[in-house]
Amino acid sequence: MFETFEAAQRWIESVQKFGQKLDLTRMKEACKLLDHPQLTFKTIHIGGTNGKGSTLNFLKHILAEAGYRVGTFTSPYVVHFNERITLDGEPIPQADLLHYINIIHDFQERYRREYGDQITFFELMTLISFLYFRDRDVDVVLYEVGLGGRLDATNVIAPLLAVITSVGYDHMHVLGDNLASIAREKLGIVKDGVPLVSGHMDETLDETFREVTDRKQAPLYLAREEPLANINPGPPTTFQFQGTDYTINQVGLHQVENARTALIAADVLARRDAFRISAASKRRGLERARMPGRFELVERGVILDGAHNISSLEALIASIKAYYPDTPIRVLFTVMRDKAYVPMLKRLERIADRLIFTELSNPRGERASVLLEHATHPRAEAVPDCQEAYARAKPEPSEDAILLAVGSLYFISELRRHILGEGLA
16 A cells, blocks of 8 residues: 555556557456446547647536536646546545555556456556546546557547547557558547547548448538638637637637637537537637647747647647747757657758757657757757756847747656746646
């Protein structure tokens, strides 16, 4: 038994992140042994290459404004470890998380004895969320896919609704090296008869989406068939959808797409599952949504963004150009070594006045010196220490410049704690 939350967190974070077998065998067996806690509450499943966290956040606020008790399961965390699991907008209390980690620690030992296998970190966190929400009076829980969809640990839930926000290139070593194969992995969350809302998507994937939803007899709602109008990037950002004016305080043009996806999801829930969601709830929910690490202005001239693949980076660059068309942009960049980061680096070189590479404390992070080897920018440098790199890159008060820190949510989490003085949960 762990007596402190810190000891419990150290143990669970020491567990292998991913298993040798990329399938749902462990999760299915674990849920069976635990008497299927994931089936004791209503769920919504949200996947996609980019935008799934923001879309989940918008939908969470809409449902909360409509008076529902809403749980969420997301990853990775940006500020605090326990924000992976929230209820009514509040992270699971440390005392509760300690309680469930102790339960799942003993369960892990039982599973290892009976099956000769070890449940992974992400699977354990998913199981903890099932137990926590089973024991709470919750109306609905929004589950964010961790990786892909078909074989993701969350794909043992029986959702009321599935959402796929986007399909782009990421995790190709697992999901495939073309958009159709990546789409099929993400479409693995579609269940028989359960509606699917699709956000921003390449039209060439329509046939793939319709093939899967037709086979599953799952109604398909394509966001682009509901046009947006009068987009004003602000901040705050305003737009019109289905004849109604909306305001969001999430900066970035791509957030309008995510907000639209959340609105369509809310409409489908209201029509099909007896959720009572008023027009005022939708407006207030979008306006009140905030999310750290997404085009977040944390200090004067300093923007943090967790873009970690080429499609999310291109959306970020489009927003930077829209909001700061004539301002010099310096870039602070690091990334996980298993990412296809060279195309990202080349895109950043096109907009950067200066380019500073740094490193993460995470062992998966790429070294600054290796990143520098791929650079052709005349003002590129490597500063391995993250805090020193930030001090060098941060604009002086007299400078008219923007510092964009980007490359990984893990990086943004680490840097954000340094800038804002927030402790590790």
